[in-house]
Amino acid sequence: MLVSAFMIIVLTIISACGSNGANSDKTANSQTPAPTAVEESRTITHAMGETVVKGTPAKIVVLTTQGTETLLALGIKPVGAVQSWIGDPWYDHIKDQMEGIEVIGDETQPNLELIANLQPDLILGTKVRQEAIYDQLNAIAPTVLTENLGDSMIENFELYAKALNVEEKGQQVLADYNKLIEEASARLGDKTKLEVSLARFQAGKARTYYKQNFAGVVLDQLGFARTEAQNKEEFAEEITKEQISVLDGDVLFYFASDRSGETTASDTAKEWLADPIAQNMKVNKNGQSYQVDEAIWNSSGGIIAAKLLVADIEKYFETIKP
Known part of the structure; x- marks a missing residue:
């Protein structure tokens, strides 16, 4: 009887300790929540x-x-x-x-x-x-x-x-772009000495593009010469049809800003470049006048378009001799 009573007391104490331990753990957990990430x-x-x-x-x-x-x-x-x-x-x-x-x-x-x-x-x-x-x-x-x-x-x-x-990722993207520019410039070689003219046509009007615009910057990165008339650290200037000879050069790239489903800008380009003044331009006589994709050369203005613009330039200059 004494042994049985003693065992009952021991079991009761063990049970109590176990119960208190569990409660202590719960209390500790409730007082110490899991740490949350702090956004910098x-x-x-x-x-x-x-x-x-x-x-x-x-x-x-x-x-x-x-x-x-x-x-x-x-x-x-x-x-x-x-x-x-x-x-x-x-x-x-x-x-x-x-x-x-x-x-x-x-x-x-x-x-x-x-x-x-x-x-x-x-x-x-x-x-x-x-x-x-x-x-x-x-x-x-x-x-x-x-x-x-x-x-x-x-x-x-x-x-x-x-x-x-994502600055590190950005640096890598720009490094890849700079490598593309360097390699393309090397492939183009002496062709970059040709004087390039840029123009934009809209419905009933046109602009001569200088160096401080999207296509102008990419051409400059590639090392291209610009015509004397366009070798300015400026954006662009509107011209009249009678002034179209300012677009003359070794090579002319022009884009027409047609909205979806429209051709009014392209129609203006065709009309102005068919004018007798334009037909007397060296660039037209040599057959080095090219209409290019407006989205790639002008309006999108992003790094994906810039890479496509470089590919475009290389494509056109494949057949052009320095």
């Missing part, structure tokens, strides 16, 4: 000031066609993007990568309601297009704007890569 905040300086961006944004809205190509080149798919200037709704050279991305208007009129509904982590745009609505955009999500477009592709790419927290 970064301050991005851009055209409108400074914006704080947390961590690596996952849901991106992009308000320029140039910016869309930046994201795609970085392996990032935006949740929303402005439609391309040509195409329905995307440029042919990127449309196979744009499935599932919501159209949120165009660069000049992005739809704020659609943008808000997407609940983005980050909005990327440009001051030259969206300065007036910056405060509204920034109220939706942290917003980073470039100063301009066109000739500032590389700087804009670097700014976006920084905002997206």
Whole structure:
């Protein structure tokens, strides 16, 4: 009887200890929650000031066609993007990568309601297009704007890569692009000494393009000479039909800014280049005048288009002698 009583007491003590241990564990667990990851905040300086961006944004809205190509080149798919200037709704050279991305208007009129509904982590745009609505955009999500477009592709790419927290990947993409430029320039050799002229045709008018535009920058990177009339650190200047001889050179590349389904710009190009003044130009007499893809050479303005532009240039110069 004494043994039995003793065993009962021992078992009771063991049971009590076990129970208290379990309760202690539960209490400890409730007082020490699992640590959560802290998103690092970064301050991005851009055209409108400074914006704080947390961590690596996952849901991106992009308000320029140039910016869309930046994201795609970085392996990032935006949740929303402005439609391309040509195409329905995307440029042919990127449309196979744009499935599932919501159209949120165009660069000049992005739809704020659609943008808000997407609940983005980050909005990327440009001051030259969206300065007036910056405060509204920034109220939706942290917003980073470039100063301009066109000739500032590389700087804009670097700014976006920084905002997206993928600077290392961005550096690699730019290194690959620079290698492409270097190799293409070597293949072109003395052909880069030929003086290149650039022009843009719109309905009823034309512009002579200088060096500070998208195609002009790529030509400069490749080391091409420009005509005396176009060898200026400026963007472009409108000309009349009577002034078309300013487009003369060793080679003329021109693009026509037709909207989808229209040919009015191309019709203007044909009319002006058929004019007797134009027919007397050296470039036409030598058969070195080429209409090129407007999306690639001008309006898209992104790094994907830049690579295609380099390939285009090499293709045209295969048959041109220095």
